[in-house]
Amino acid sequence: MNPYQAPLQDMQFLLTQVFDAPNTWEQLPAIAEMLDMDTASAILEEAAKLNRDVMHPLNRSGDEQGVSFVDGKVITPDGFKAAYDTFAQGGWVGLCGDPEFGGMGMPKMLGVLVDEMGYSANNSFTLYSSLTAGAALCIHAHASDELKTTYLPHLYSGHWAGAMDMTEPQAGSDLRNIRTKAVPQEDGSYQITGSKIFITGGDQDLTENVIHLVLAKLPDSNGISLFLVPKIAVNADGSLGEANGVTVGSIEHKMGLKASATCVMNFDSARGFLIGEANRGLACMFTMMNYERLAIGIQGLGSAQAAYQMARDYANERIQGTAADATEKRNDPIIVHGDVRRMLLTVNAMTQAGRALAVMTGKQLDLAKYATGDIQQKAAKYVGLLTPVAKAFLTDRGLDATIMSQQVFGGHGYIRETGIEQLVRDTRIAQIYEGTNGIQALDFIGRKVTGDDLHALSLLVDDIKVELASFDKIKPEDKQAVLSRLDALMQTAQFVNDNKAQHPALLNASAVDFLDAFGYTLYGYFWLAMAQQSHKVEDKNFTATKQYLADFYINKLLHKADYHLAQVNAGDSSIMGMPAELF
């Protein structure tokens, strides 16, 4: 397997040319004082080296060895602890954290690119730090100053890790039925008792402590509250005290992500601290969930990028068959074959557009956090709109990409040693956890599109139209191809909005197709934007590549949007009609 090479040129192109990071950052004082584009490039290069040299070499061995569970302790694969220390000491866990508590204060539009590298290099490894960053974000947004001061520096430094404890056997997508209890104590803390399942990084041997964010119910309340529960109690002076009644019941044996511990966590009168208001825990947890949703979308993106590199290298090296236009039989690399090219182009075009979606969502997160006035308000709306799309579309297309890349390998793709099948197994979960992609789609069409009476969607579509009009290097028919899908998308959204009251199941039944239609249309815009801005790059091969890929996307992939729109417009009667007992 070749070493992972981060697509630095593509990443820098998206930041500088497509999403105008230098000007954006200059206008946001909190960011401007932390970095400029040169610093950003240096950070990307450092992250690329770290992922290539430290994390990627542990990816296959981590899959083969897996985590183990011995005498109540989780043991990560050989090499993970040393790699984690290197990663933590570099300050990467706190990359986007608040400098007041020891974070590096970097913008999210840079952070998403570092995250992508991590998921390309080593899905399992990267999850540990991703959950820590998410937990820190939630604590930063909702916890008391005392909790922030006590916990954030240790989380940003990577000495402690974070975990998100929501699911119980009877309460997964629907959290109403959780049974974990929180009993108030005289000192203002709570005793937490209950069991949680599917806890990613619930425990490990990488950090001194694990800080659990636990959903639980107060006595005589059906509301859900959020608690901070350390595995090891923290003394008043910040040193570690006694074990806190937090134990691992078992770890799961999974299809993939074998080096990431998925734990059953037991809380036995563990001492916890309320985060945010009582009975408002879900709203607080959603700060973390939204962060994780984007991060998990990027898991799909990172897997897709890694798969593409492997398949492209293999297609250039593997000799088999003869090009269709050759005048005599000879032995060619398989990249000459139309079907192999079709697969590589599809994966490449979808992945590069996916990266644009990640950076755009990161930019809106930065604007929502650091900008003011109308810009801030619009950005907050866009974050709401784009987050479920980034989670679902990037992970669904991520699985497509790994499977298509595996296909390029032929029989060798099914052999574990080759490594590509691990990407399929590792990325499959990303469509499921942090809210299944069906749940994301329902959030998108139900809350973010029709729940907002199409307001945010209209704003975005209008913004895109204005931008398209300004593109002077793009053929009118290509602009028209995207414009017509934007209009069809709005009409379809209107159809759903108009009919959702009469057809209560319409939202749920058409959610996934609507999200997919939106994704394919948005990617059409991204490709025209990338083709337009590629003319600013001096490297002629770079510009040509973007033109070829934009052409491929518009000709070959964009009309997937039509299929998905047709699905939505066909309504829900053929889905809801059949009685359950006839299935």
Add this chain to the structure above:
Amino acid sequence: MNPYQAPLQDMQFLLTQVFDAPNTWEQLPAIAEMLDMDTASAILEEAAKLNRDVMHPLNRSGDEQGVSFVDGKVITPDGFKAAYDTFAQGGWVGLCGDPEFGGMGMPKMLGVLVDEMGYSANNSFTLYSSLTAGAALCIHAHASDELKTTYLPHLYSGHWAGAMDMTEPQAGSDLRNIRTKAVPQEDGSYQITGSKIFITGGDQDLTENVIHLVLAKLPDSNGISLFLVPKIAVNADGSLGEANGVTVGSIEHKMGLKASATCVMNFDSARGFLIGEANRGLACMFTMMNYERLAIGIQGLGSAQAAYQMARDYANERIQGTAADATEKRNDPIIVHGDVRRMLLTVNAMTQAGRALAVMTGKQLDLAKYATGDIQQKAAKYVGLLTPVAKAFLTDRGLDATIMSQQVFGGHGYIRETGIEQLVRDTRIAQIYEGTNGIQALDFIGRKVTGDDLHALSLLVDDIKVELASFDKIKPEDKQAVLSRLDALMQTAQFVNDNKAQHPALLNASAVDFLDAFGYTLYGYFWLAMAQQSHKVEDKNFTATKQYLADFYINKLLHKADYHLAQVNAGDSSIMGMPAELF
């Protein structure tokens, strides 16, 4: 995990009502003397029991334990040997074999349904016998009477197994470059020397002998010949003699199919016997390949059916969330949710139509073998046309089905214990081996459609149109929906045929999309046929279910054909234009 339940009512419906097996068989004397519909039903019921009670219980344990390779010997998982003996003693290996040599002489349209059950119950187990049946078919078609008499009875009885030895490290999809040598001996036999990889069932501990069909080159020849090479030499009296220089080098560690041995085979001056003419080995091997291609298509179908049952049962049992039309919050099974229903309906509609494709292909194989005159000739054409479609479309949709079914399970679908993730891993290879689905699609559009100047395709389309016209229970607009796709398909085929000379890469670049367009269109016809014929069934629930599913297919899935046709009609320039170094 619930026990596997074969969909017997659906199977019998396809045989009797949709594909008219009783009349077909009555008109074919070789079949008529072997069975009627009652016998066929009894065979299906027996196979259902065997797969439910014997093979399915070994599916998970076989995956966990896997095959091992100790001291040069392959060891199958616990229970496989006893189950294999039960299977062989029941005569199932020779189900469709020639009665003259001990086969049961059953028609393929029955055989495909038995195969489906095997792949639903236990993919790994069923591969062993499937390759044996394929090897027997090849020997029956091309070998000398002496070889037939010596080998066929032992293969049909399951005492010996068969394997197909084609691939070498440098020669996979393109067999021109194989290096295995065959040196003629004075007694008319050959000494075979070389190495083969990816040999499914290359060895095991289930049978006394393994009969390898090996592709090799004669001295000073670039032609490829086919040889029968037993692992253990067979004496003149039919008893087993010495080891024959056939050894296992290693076994592969794979994504799935862990209980099926995939071997590196070494032939060291092994004694072999020519099958068919010298330098015509590929043509002979294709008899086996075509058989295996249909069988592997059915692997996809069987996996899809097993996945559907699991997902449906889970959706009925798992309580989470509230139906969209409920007036108060309550706890409902997830089958009330539109998105869950969408997934289940998609898997179910695609799988039932897939079964129709398998039975139709089986029927054409029977007619090609047992009928005479025009019927025989047309059937032979249809076999050629349908085989690559059955292989590729059934396995591509098989993977879709397992992934969609896994999604219904949410987080539980990622846990090995649940069993659904094994189906994803086991069926993934079916898109690759026996010729990748890209190769199938190229065979379809290149040889079977345009290579035949659209003749076979036109015949089939015309036959379907005549049948559609006769359906009196189908709405005109539903007929029109299928008819318009049939016309678009013919126009698209014509476009490719007209342009293939000018655009030599067009066939390869558009092959997969053309095959998919054909598949989705054909399934539209199958659903109207099933809806039409369901009125002959007395069980009103059965009839209603077929109506609901046909409605769903026509409204929601058929227009996937439009997307794939648009892809083909967009030509190959955006695929072939980009230079390889820009990928």
